[in-house]
Amino acid sequence: MNPREFHFNPADYGVPTREEFVSYRIWDSHFHGFYGSGDPVAQFRANAFYVERMGVERSVSLEIGGTLSDPITPAKHDAAVRTILEEQKDRLSGITPIDPGFPDESCAKMEQWIRNGPCIGIKYVGGNKRGIVCSHPNNDPIIRLAAELEATIYIHTWLKIGGTPRLPGRDNNPGESTPMDVVALAKRFPRVRFICGHSGGDWELGVRAVREQKNVLLEFAGSDPHSGSVDLAVKELGVDRIVWGGHGPSRSYATEYGKVLDADLSRADRMKIFGGNFRQLAAGIFRRKGLKLEL
Amino acid sequence: MATLDRRDFLKASLLAGAAASLAPGPVAAAAAGGAPGIVDTNVNLFQWPFRRLKYADTPALVAKLRRHRVVEAWAGSFEALLQKDMTGVNARLARECREHGGGLLRPFGSVNLAWPDWEEDVRRCHEEFRMPGLRIYPGYQPFDLAHPDFKRLLAVTRERGLVLQIAFGMEDPRVHHPTLQLVPVTVGPLLPALQAEPQARVQLLHFVGRPLAADLRQLSDQTSARFDFSRWEGNGAVGKFTGVAPDAKGSPAVPVDRVLFGSHAPFFPIETAILRLMESPFDAAQLAAMMQGNARQLLGRA
Numbered sequence: 001m002n003p004r005e006f007h008f009n010p011a012d013y014g015v016p017t018r019e020e021f022v023s024y025r026i027w028d029s030h031f032h033g034f035y036g037s038g039d040p041v042a043q044f045r046a047n048a049f050y051v052e053r054m055g056v057e058r059s060v061s062l063e064i065g066g067t068l069s070d071p072i073t074p075a076k077h078d079a080a081v082r083t084i085l086e087e088q089k090d091r092l093s094g095i096t097p098i099d100p101g102f103p104d105e106s107c108a109k110m111e112q113w114i115r116n117g118p119c120i121g122i123k124y125v126g127g128n129k130r131g132i133v134c135s136h137p138n139n140d141p142i143i144r145l146a147a148e149l150e151a152t153i154y155i156h157t158w159l160k161i162g163g164t165p166r167l168p169g170r171d172n173n174p175g176e177s178t179p180m181d182v183v184a185l186a187k188r189f190p191r192v193r194f195i196c197g198h199s200g201g202d203w204e205l206g207v208r209a210v211r212e213q214k215n216v217l218l219e220f221a222g223s224d225p226h227s228g229s230v231d232l233a234v235k236e237l238g239v240d241r242i243v244w245g246g247h248g249p250s251r252s253y254a255t256e257y258g259k260v261l262d263a264d265l266s267r268a269d270r271m272k273i274f275g276g277n278f279r280q281l282a283a284g285i286f287r288r289k290g291l292k293l294e295l
Numbered sequence: 296m297a298t299l300d301r302r303d304f305l306k307a308s309l310l311a312g313a314a315a316s317l318a319p320g321p322v323a324a325a326a327a328g329g330a331p332g333i334v335d336t337n338v339n340l341f342q343w344p345f346r347r348l349k350y351a352d353t354p355a356l357v358a359k360l361r362r363h364r365v366v367e368a369w370a371g372s373f374e375a376l377l378q379k380d381m382t383g384v385n386a387r388l389a390r391e392c393r394e395h396g397g398g399l400l401r402p403f404g405s406v407n408l409a410w411p412d413w414e415e416d417v418r419r420c421h422e423e424f425r426m427p428g429l430r431i432y433p434g435y436q437p438f439d440l441a442h443p444d445f446k447r448l449l450a451v452t453r454e455r456g457l458v459l460q461i462a463f464g465m466e467d468p469r470v471h472h473p474t475l476q477l478v479p480v481t482v483g484p485l486l487p488a489l490q491a492e493p494q495a496r497v498q499l500l501h502f503v504g505r506p507l508a509a510d511l512r513q514l515s516d517q518t519s520a521r522f523d524f525s526r527w528e529g530n531g532a533v534g535k536f537t538g539v540a541p542d543a544k545g546s547p548a549v550p551v552d553r554v555l556f557g558s559h560a561p562f563f564p565i566e567t568a569i570l571r572l573m574e575s576p577f578d579a580a581q582l583a584a585m586m587q588g589n590a591r592q593l594l595g596r597a
Binding site for chain 1: 330
């Protein structure tokens with residue numbers, strides 16, 4: 001099948017064509033290309049059809065080195081993934097997950113995969129064995145190293161309803177951070193920029209939590225496409241603090257594009273969210289690694 | 296680019312066996328302008344109880360739908376989720392569609408099986424408000440599909456020739472308002488209930504399912520239920536569910552002719568629903584069927 005072949009014209013239905021999506025220069029900062037429980041490489045190759053069809057310029061995979069459930073332990077597919085990263089460096093980047101329950105091991109992994117490897121950043125995953133959230137002091141050496149490397153910092157956050165009484169965040173996994181944890185960490189590192197992932201799951205609360213902390217950016221991937229969400233985030237945070245992620249293949253480009261297309265934005269602002277802001281964030285490490293980058 | 300224009304659409308509709316249900320009206324009129332219009336089977340009017348939605352005002356919603364070539368929308372009411380005076384809910388829905396729907400909105404009233412005398416609400420929706428179908432919201436409305444009156448509702452709607460839409464949730468429960476604790480709704484009782492009423496015209500809205508999940512396959516294989524795709528998530532999900540995607544696994548969970556366009560607007564962006572069709576490599580006949588042929592066929596039989 002040709003991923004560029006369509007039997008209807010999206011423009012007839014008020015949405016961009018593939019060519020228009022390409023012109024937006026979309027960088028998917030939240031790509032789960034290698035997250036499959038069976039064969040992650042096969043999953044990556046299967047998903048390439050949709051990457052091409054929907055006009056994504058660059059995908060940033062968040063599970064390079066180890067797995068999201070066990071970031072510190074090497075995975076058997078690490079070598080294959082590393083080869084793919086090198087072969088497709090013109091359209092694929094990698095971020096390596098860390099575990100703040102193991103700060104020394106996390107820093108060692110950053111040395112391996114970022115300073116001496118292909119990755120451009122770190123990811124805090126949605127929980128960990130020791131229940132350490134990102135506001136814990138364990139994180140300070142990790143962030144200091146990330147800042148030295150100019151690595152991007154993505155922190156999964158959610159505010160799951162639960163507990164007694166029921167409140168947002170009380171059903172989070174052990175070690176699963178909230179936007180408030182990100183803010184606490186960001187206050188200690190005011191010169192470092194952080195991505196608060198998933199907009200906290202509950203974007204209405206996530207936006208409120210981070211709005212005063214200017215070195216925190218917000219990313220919306222991995223939650224349902226609520227009309228009005230990006231409008232509110234832009235109003236409260238400014239368009240320069242929003243980055244875009246696709247969260248595929250478990251979420252769809254349809255879902256994540258829809259959030260941005262729903263918002264009342266100029267083309268220039270749309271381009272910032274779809275990729276420009278992340279490129280600014282990653283410019284330092286691209287430069288250090290000698291990678292080509294057109295902002 | 297091979298696009299779906301009017302000629303292709305009519306040809307595709309014939310191929311899909313849907314042309315016979317294409318009654319004159321807004322659908323055909325819009326098709327005359329070029330690409331065929333969309334029948335959106337999952338829209339709700341008025342205020343979402345927990346947030347002011349961007350397109351909560353009906354004229355704004357209708358204008359938005361028109362910009363995306365929606366020519367007909369089956370409209371339920373957010374008021375039906377939590378209110379008790381269902382006659383008032385349904386009367387306001389009917390009036391709103393008539394006065395502000397611009398000929399695009401078709402009202403789908405609601406009944407609440409947990410409230411007394413719900414059968415009178417069915418009668419009023421059908422006879423007084425001239426609605427083509429009903430939409431229920433189990434969970435928000437405090438009953439599940441094991442409710443003893445659910446089978447009676449299926450029978451009543453079948454007798455009256457009404458479409459019955461069953462909405463499986465509205466919002467990710469992880470972000471519900473803390474005070475909201477809904478009745479859990481399981482799909483288990485649905486299969487035998489639908490098998491007992493094979494002539495009932497039922498559409499499941501916002502039904503999660505998974506392409507390989509047993510419940511979806513059972514409902515698809517063993518009943519005549521239709522589905523909207525508003526909650527089919529993942530890259531190429533609609534293509535994977537229907538066996539069209541290049542990475543679809545196993546036999547299709549749902550045939551294309553059982554899938555209806557549903558956006559869940561204005562809660563979800565209408566753009567997302569259109570892009571779900573763009574993501575997968577559907578041909579013109581399949582697109583025509585999902586955009587409107589299947590919906591017209593379901594309603595045409597009603």
